[in-house]
Amino acid sequence: ATVAPKAAEAAAAPAAPAAVAPAKPAAIPDIPHTAEKLSNVRKTIARRLTESKQTVPHIYLTVDIRLDALLKLRGELNKGLEPRGVKLSVNDLLIKALAASLIQVPKCNVMFTPDQLISFSRADISVAVSTPTGLITPIIAGADTKGVAAISTEMKDLAARARDNKLKPEEYQGGTASLSNMGMYGIKQFEAVINPPQGMIMAIGAGEKRPYIIDDTLGVATVMSATGSFDHRAIDGADGAQLMQAFKTLVEAPLSMLA
Structure with missing residues (x-):
């Protein structure tokens, strides 16, 4: 029997995808607990x-860095x-x-954007700050051209206002790269999640x-x-390795970054 054209088209067409049901909330165990509504933050x-x-796609690169010269310079x-x-x-440096x-x-x-690679000529550093409502990343704009005293003063002001929830959107939205320091908690090493974009x-x-x-001793x-x-769509491993090498060199010979 000849299949009617419309029936043939219907048979050849892929089945419409089933609607994805929204994820059900996890069942809460019968254990004494409290529940807190999620904040917008x-x-x-x-x-x-x-x-x-x-x-x-994250790629992670780790280096060990000797801090003695940086600590000595900081004291001076x-x-x-x-x-x-x-x-x-130390974080300011x-x-x-x-x-x-x-x-x-x-x-x-x-x-990285879907069809462009944006290259920045200025380094605006977003610095992770823990607040009572959650993590926020105030920005030191143009940190590459600022002196360390100016960075320190600005960072203290931004961190204080971040904890009081008094930052303006432009003070925490943007940035070209981020820094997250968990050394004060005794964390030896960790892999941070990239702050998109x-x-x-x-x-x-x-x-x-x-x-x-x-010296061999x-x-x-x-x-x-x-x-x-590093975002591996935008940054190759070799380029990330160069960045880590440059960072290590600057921290171990810190006078060079003040020049």
């Missing part, structure tokens, strides 16, 4: 980080800055080092005394582990 964090892990700078009421943190590294390795100071984030672990080879040095997470 927490919902935004959940949405953006889920989007990042599901759509951005703080003595000179004391009359101005400025006290540099790492913000500067990351910014300088991005300018030195511009292939990592980028943003940025191309990379630097995760900083704790500085600690470790056995270390110095086993000694003890203050060492930290830093891990860069």
Whole structure:
């Protein structure tokens, strides 16, 4: 029997996909508990980080960095800055080092879009700050051209206002790369989730005394582990490795990033 044209077309056409049922909430175990409605901030964090892990192919690169020279320089700078009421943190110097590294390795100071690769000529560093309502990333704009005292003063102001929920949107939206430091919690090393649409984030672990080879002799040095997470759509592994190498070099010879 001849199949009618319309029937043949219907048979050849793929079946319409079944509507995806919304995910059901997880069953809550019968254990004493409290429940708190998700805040808009927490919902935004959940949405953006889920989007990042599901759509951005992350590549992770880790280096160990000797901190002794940076700590010595920080002490000397703080003595000179004391009359101005400025006290540099290690993180302030790492913000500067990351910014300088991005300018030195511009292939990592980028943003991926579906049809373009955006390359930035300025390093705006988003710095992860924990607040009572969740994580937020205030931005040090143009950190590559700012002095470390200016970075320190600005960072203290941004962090204080972030914790009081007083930041303006333009002070935490944007940025060309991020820095997340968990060393104060004793975390040795971690892999941070990229803050989209940025191309990379630097995760900083704790500085600690470790056995270390110095001039072919086993000694003890203050060492930290830093891990860069890179968007592999935009940044090749070799370029990410150059960024990590530049960051390590600047932190281990910190006077060069102040020039």
